[in-house]
Amino acid sequence: MDTQLTTLSSFIIDEQRRLGKQASGEFTGLLNDISIACKSIASLVNKGALAGVLGVAGSENAMGDAQKKMDLIANDLFINALQHNGHCAGMASEELDEILTLPEGKIRGSYLVTFDPLDGSSNMDINIDVGAIFSILKAPASGEDPTAEDFARPGVEQIAAGYCLYGPSSMFVLTTGNGVNGFTLDTSIGEFILTHPDMKVPETTNEFAINASNQRHWEPAVQQYIADCQAGETGTLGKNYNMRWVAAMVGEIHRILCRGGVFLYPIDERNREAGGKLRLLYEGNPMAMIVEQAGGLASTGYQRIMEVMPNGDPHQRVAVIMGSKQEVETILKYHEA
Ligand SMILES: O=P(O)(O)OC[C@H]1O[C@](O)(COP(=O)(O)O)[C@@H](O)[C@@H]1O
Ligand SMILES: [Mg+2]
Numbered sequence: 001m002d003t004q005l006t007t008l009s010s011f012i013i014d015e016q017r018r019l020g021k022q023a024s025g026e027f028t029g030l031l032n033d034i035s036i037a038c039k040s041i042a043s044l045v046n047k048g049a050l051a052g053v054l055g056v057a058g059s060e061n062a063m064g065d066a067q068k069k070m071d072l073i074a075n076d077l078f079i080n081a082l083q084h085n086g087h088c089a090g091m092a093s094e095e096l097d098e099i100l101t102l103p104e105g106k107i108r109g110s111y112l113v114t115f116d117p118l119d120g121s122s123n124m125d126i127n128i129d130v131g132a133i134f135s136i137l138k139a140p141a142s143g144e145d146p147t148a149e150d151f152a153r154p155g156v157e158q159i160a161a162g163y164c165l166y167g168p169s170s171m172f173v174l175t176t177g178n179g180v181n182g183f184t185l186d187t188s189i190g191e192f193i194l195t196h197p198d199m200k201v202p203e204t205t206n207e208f209a210i211n212a213s214n215q216r217h218w219e220p221a222v223q224q225y226i227a228d229c230q231a232g233e234t235g236t237l238g239k240n241y242n243m244r245w246v247a248a249m250v251g252e253i254h255r256i257l258c259r260g261g262v263f264l265y266p267i268d269e270r271n272r273e274a275g276g277k278l279r280l281l282y283e284g285n286p287m288a289m290i291v292e293q294a295g296g297l298a299s300t301g302y303q304r305i306m307e308v309m310p311n312g313d314p315h316q317r318v319a320v321i322m323g324s325k326q327e328v329e330t331i332l333k334y335h336e337a
């Protein structure tokens with residue numbers, strides 16, 4: 001039995017020491033806050049109907065999506081974990097219309113956090129994978145309450161990004177800009193334990209993930225690429241492909257980190273004006289940072305996702321094509337044609 005367990009907190013402390021960072025403990029504290037929110041959510045997701053957390057809440061978020069009960073509970077758990085400990089100065093969430101500053105009297109920390117508290121929430125009621133996605137930015141140096149403009153930073157300025165997948169086991173996957181590491185929740189001791197050090201996205205793949213029911217709305221580049229995948233050995237790509245669709249970005253990206261693949265939620269005729277379907281600040285950017293840190297690529301089809309300049313709307317959308325390096329490069333060639 002391996003008795004040398006590395007917990008998430010000890011990993012972060014050691015990493016900061018190893019990188020020679022003048023650590024005040026605030027960043028470690030912030031990640032600890034986020035991991036506590038994730039553990040609380042994991043516990044409820046795991047209990048499901050027994051905890052009374054299935055079903056719809058009867059409300060809509062800023063984008064008009066029907067909110068599930070668990071969307072709101074997960075959102076509250078993130079907010080509670082982040083607003084009391086003096087590590088965070090403000091947050092943006094899929095489930096909040098506007099950015100959130102701290103209540104009067106709370107200490108403003110040095111970081112901003114954006115999050116999707118429950119990704120893939122339509123999977124909640126059918127007992128399939130869901131997750132949380134988060135991104136960490138530096139708060140304005142002024143120490144004043146942050147504004148929406150302070151969150152409008154391109155993904156290349158992220159300090160850290162991660163997700164927690166609530167699947168058969170719960171996994172916390174984190175990058176602080178020095179590779180990607182995965183931790184599995186040991187529910188018997190309540191700790192995330194390092195189980196997947198230095199995760200890498202395999203460079204090549206023959207697996208793609210796309211919602212094929214949208215096919216008629218896609219641009220010609222994506223139409224042609226998927227047609228060529230489906231043609232298999234007989235087509236120009238010259239290999240047979242497999243397809244997967246978890247319907248939760250967090251599940252797709254986790255699969256890609258474990259065994260490679262590409263995930264596409266591209267521009268189509270219906271979402272062109274909005275810029276895509278998925279959200280830049282709490283879906284596109286954090287997952288792009290993780291995928292790039294693991295050696296993959298993340299693009300809109302025309303531009304690196306992390307270089308998209310946000311427009312100040314916390315719910316700005318973005319087109320997403322990410323995963324195994326060589327396969328994303330192939331898809332980008334279809335966009336150049
Ligand atoms: O409805 P579709 O096309 O299957 O979309 C699935 C996509 O929507 C999302 O569920 C959106 O996330 P939310 O559940 O957080 O709104 C993605 O995670 C997923 O990839
Ligand atoms: Mg989501």
Ligand SMILES: [Mg+2]
Nearest residue numbers: 094116118119
């Ligand atoms: Mg969500």
